[in-house]
Amino acid sequence: MAKPVSIEVWNPSGKYRVVSTKPMPGTRWINLLVQNDVRLEICTEKKTILSVEDIIALIGDKCDGVIGQLTEDWGEQLFSTLSKAGGKAFSNMAVGYNNVDVDAANKYGVAVGNTPGVLTETTAELAASLSLAAARRIVEADEFMRAGLYDGWLPHLFVGNLLKGQTVGVIGAGRIGSAYARMMVEGFKMNLIYYDLYQSTRLEKFITAYATFLKASGETPVTWKRAATMDEVLQEADIISLHPVLDKTTYHLVNKERLAKMKKEAILINCSRGPVIDEAALVEHLKQNPMFRVGLDVFEEEPYMKPGLAELKNAIVVPHIASASKWTREGMATLAALNVLGKIKGYPVWFDANRVEPFLNENAQPPAASPSIVNAKALGLPTSKL
Numbered sequence: 340m341a342k343p344v345s346i347e348v349w350n351p352s353g354k355y356r357v358v359s360t361k362p363m364p365g366t367r368w369i370n371l372l373v374q375n376d377v378r379l380e381i382c383t384e385k386k387t388i389l390s391v392e393d394i395i396a397l398i399g400d401k402c403d404g405v406i407g408q409l410t411e412d413w414g415e416q417l418f419s420t421l422s423k424a425g426g427k428a429f430s431n432m433a434v435g436y437n438n439v440d441v442d443a444a445n446k447y448g449v450a451v452g453n454t455p456g457v458l459t460e461t462t463a464e465l466a467a468s469l470s471l472a473a474a475r476r477i478v479e480a481d482e483f484m485r486a487g488l489y490d491g492w493l494p495h496l497f498v499g500n501l502l503k504g505q506t507v508g509v510i511g512a513g514r515i516g517s518a519y520a521r522m523m524v525e526g527f528k529m530n531l532i533y534y535d536l537y538q539s540t541r542l543e544k545f546i547t548a549y550a551t552f553l554k555a556s557g558e559t560p561v562t563w564k565r566a567a568t569m570d571e572v573l574q575e576a577d578i579i580s581l582h583p584v585l586d587k588t589t590y591h592l593v594n595k596e597r598l599a600k601m602k603k604e605a606i607l608i609n610c611s612r613g614p615v616i617d618e619a620a621l622v623e624h625l626k627q628n629p630m631f632r633v634g635l636d637v638f639e640e641e642p643y644m645k646p647g648l649a650e651l652k653n654a655i656v657v658p659h660i661a662s663a664s665k666w667t668r669e670g671m672a673t674l675a676a677l678n679v680l681g682k683i684k685g686y687p688v689w690f691d692a693n694r695v696e697p698f699l700n701e702n703a704q705p706p707a708a709s710p711s712i713v714n715a716k717a718l719g720l721p722t723s724k725l
């Protein structure tokens with residue numbers, strides 16, 4: 340990073356030094372840190388993705404904690420640097436933490452925070468938006484209109500797919516996958532097939548209750564099925580949305596062979612992580628199957644797309660914006676700041692990282708706890724009894 344480093348400083352005389360590698364939305368996160376005796380330094384460099392060297396420069400000789408971003412490579416080098424500077428806490432401003440080597444953090448005794456829950460609905464809504472946009476060819480139609488090509492209504496113009504009565508497939512029915520499934524089932528009366536390592540009992544109960552309601556109103560009830568294999572989902576579903584974590588088990592989960600198992604006119608949505616799909620194989624599949632459509636929020640080597648993808652009409656691409664609602668982004672910033680603050684202050688870890696609402700209430704002081712520390716067990720951190 341070119342020196343001098345561009346930094347915005349809040350509360351210069353604060354006892355604890357916390358660095359945020361990016362400006363983040365809202366002011367609540369800043370106020371909470373400042374009120375708790377933190378000198379906050381926010382990196383305001385224009386460069387979008389900071390390198391490891393950049394972040395080492397930011398950490399400096401004394402640093403109690405860092406709030407970082409999913410674009411950064413948090414591994415051995417950064418955790419050892421943070422630890423040498425006296426740091427005990429790092430939080431990603433993201434729920435996904437595949438950019439973090441948690442074993443390295445454990446080695447240096449650094450707590451690793453993430454921001455679950457606050458982005459569930461926002462991310463699911465983007466997945467639903469991409470599903471609709473792909474099914475109804477909205478981006479193609481918009482381009483056609485702007486190009487001045489519309490010269491009157493035609494029976495064949497931009498004919499797409501009706502969702503009602505079709506089957507939606509979800510791979511990874513955790514917080515976001517389940518929220519997306521509920522939106523598609525309740526909103527569009529689709530049937531669900533899902534694959535996850537764990538049963539999603541709450542989701543199943545919700546759909547069963549909705550089916551009972553529909554039946555009682557004389558409508559065709561929706562159905563659900565938990566698939567024994569992922570391939571079952573690929574073969575049966577008309578729209579498939581990917582929502583697993585990215586780890587060794589989900590890298591290239593959707594590859595050439597699996598794409599071939601999907602229906603020729605299926606729609607594939609990815610709002611999880613780019614490497615869950617073999618993107619080069621996807622480009623080939625899209626070329627060979629013009630009726631197959633995708634909606635992608637994430638890419639294998641962000642910020643780049645694999646050659647050919649940008650030219651394909653049957654692909655909708657957006658720049659990793661699934662969690663980009665004002666409320667969610669401000670909430671993510673708050674959770675990330677409180678993860679770091681909680682560890683610095685010696686607070687325990689919140690008892691249920693799936694229920695972080697108390698930290699997001701603007702009208703109340705947040706609980707004296709870190710909302711979500713992923714390596715709490717490994718570090719033997721105490722849990723809040725609240």
Ligand SMILES: NC(=O)C1=CN([C@@H]2O[C@H](COP(=O)(O)OP(=O)(O)OC[C@H]3O[C@@H](n4cnc5c(N)ncnc54)[C@H](O)[C@@H]3O)[C@@H](O)[C@H]2O)C=CC1
Pocket residue numbers: 434435436455456458462510511512513514515516534535536537582583584585588589610611612636637659660661662
């Ligand atoms: N595009 C974006 O802006 C965003 C992306 N994400 C991504 O979405 C992911 C999921 O987030 P949440 O739903 O909050 O996490 P979660 O932990 O609630 O859900 C993940 C689910 O994936 C399942 N899973 C893990 N390995 C699997 C496998 N091999 N096959 C099938 N299922 C598997 C887990 O059992 C779990 O139910 C995050 O890890 C992150 O990478 C999250 C928020 C925004």
Ligand SMILES: O=C(O)C(=O)CO
Pocket residue numbers: 409432433434435436458661662
């Ligand atoms: O939270 C995440 O994992 C993201 O990808 C950004 O919201």
